[in-house]
Amino acid sequence: MRSFTGSPHRFLTHRCHRGFTLIEVLMAVFVLAVALTGMMHLHLAAMRAQRQSSYQTAAIGLAGDMAEMIRAWDTPAAGDPDPFLFEHRAGNAMPATSDCLGGASCDPAALRRFGIAQWLENVQAALPMARVSICRDAAPWSPAGAFQWTCSGGNAGIVIKLGWRAENGNGGASASPSEAGPRLVLNIGEPSS
Numbered sequence: 618m619r620s621f622t623g624s625p626h627r628f629l630t631h632r633c634h635r636g637f638t639l640i641e642v643l644m645a646v647f648v649l650a651v652a653l654t655g656m657m658h659l660h661l662a663a664m665r666a667q668r669q670s671s672y673q674t675a676a677i678g679l680a681g682d683m684a685e686m687i688r689a690w691d692t693p694a695a696g697d698p699d700p701f702l703f704e705h706r707a708g709n710a711m712p713a714t715s716d717c718l719g720g721a722s723c724d725p726a727a728l729r730r731f732g733i734a735q736w737l738e739n740v741q742a743a744l745p746m747a748r749v750s751i752c753r754d755a756a757p758w759s760p761a762g763a764f765q766w767t768c769s770g771g772n773a774g775i776v777i778k779l780g781w782r783a784e785n786g787n788g789g790a791s792a793s794p795s796e797a798g799p800r801l802v803l804n805i806g807e808p809s810s
Contacts, residue, residue: 675743676801684805707746746782757802764798775806
């Protein structure tokens with residue numbers, strides 16, 4: 618039988634160091650996992666922000682297109698309804714129009730309706746759960762300073778209001794545009810005289 622020579626503490630100390638190294642490795646793996654999870658959440662937040670930015674950019678372009686369309690057409694005669702003052706929500710049927718593309722013959726009223734229908738199709742394609750309100754409004758914001766869907770009417774200037782469903786910070790969908798206020802309001806017109 619072999620005899621043990623040396624200190625028993627030396628054997629125990631060496632064994633404890635091996636366990637301590639394992640704990641260090643596990644802690645390093647844990648810290649790395651936490652860091653990677655944080656980076657993943659940061660990347661997802663950046664992607665959400667980029668998507669919302671692209672929706673905002675699309676909404677600005679679409680509102681500008683409609684503003685140009687409204688300015689291009691003559692003001693309707695007194696007593697006639699203004700075809701550019703309307704409200705549309707996602708899920709509503711598109712207005713019926715005649716096809717004015719190609720060689721089709723369209724009167725000015727049909728051409729206006731066709732332009733509005735084409736614009737609404739573009740809005741629905743670019744913005745999720747889009748809601749549109751084009752109206753006369755002297756104060757498009759509430760007393761609290763948030764944009765609102767209601768319009769004052771009367772002889773106020775023309776305002777284009779666009780809303781869409783956005784993602785909240787948790788990645789889920791926020792309130793629908795009908796429940797939340799507009800995300801973009803563009804005042805395009807002087808009060809009618």
